[in-house]
Amino acid sequence: MSWIVLIASGILEAVWATALGRSAGFTKLWPSVVFGTALVASMGGLAFALRTIPVGAGYAVWVGIGAALTVLYAMTFGGEGFSLAKTLLVLGIVACVIGLKLLH
Template identity: 70%
Template sequence: MSWVVLVLSGLLEAVWATALGKSEGFTKLGPSIVFAVALIASMGGLAWAMRDISTGTAYAVWVGIGASLTVAWAMISGAEPFSIVKTLLILGLLGCIVGLKLVGDH
């Protein structure tokens, strides 16, 4: 269950990172609220998952998922240009995240 929570928390990291950009320095209320709620939920989930998953692994997975999805969403939404190289790098990062899960804490 900790891994499910960790992955969901990583998804929420992408939400709050995207909302932070859309808040334009917290001058837009809607994105600012989404940022705050997603940030609290994401951090809470990370903390909960770290009860069973080592800190280094949990943090690396959380950041990797959040960063990958943030860049992917920016390319999908047109906020930044699509790049095959970026896509391959995101896939490589996701492969490393899966690898961290497979090797576990042994």
């Protein structure tokens, strides 16, 4: 159960990071609301998951999921340029996240 919560929290990290970028310094209401809600839920889920998952692995997985999804979202929908190198590096992050999960 902790791993499922950790993965969901990593997804929410990508949500709040994207919303933060769209909030224009918290001047836009709805992206700011999404940011705050997703941030609290993501941190709460991380805290829950770290009760049974070692902090090093748990935090690395959480950040890895959030970072990979944020980059992929930005390349797909946010106007950030696509490149093969960027895609391969994101896949490397995903491989490392899977590796950490397999070790625990």
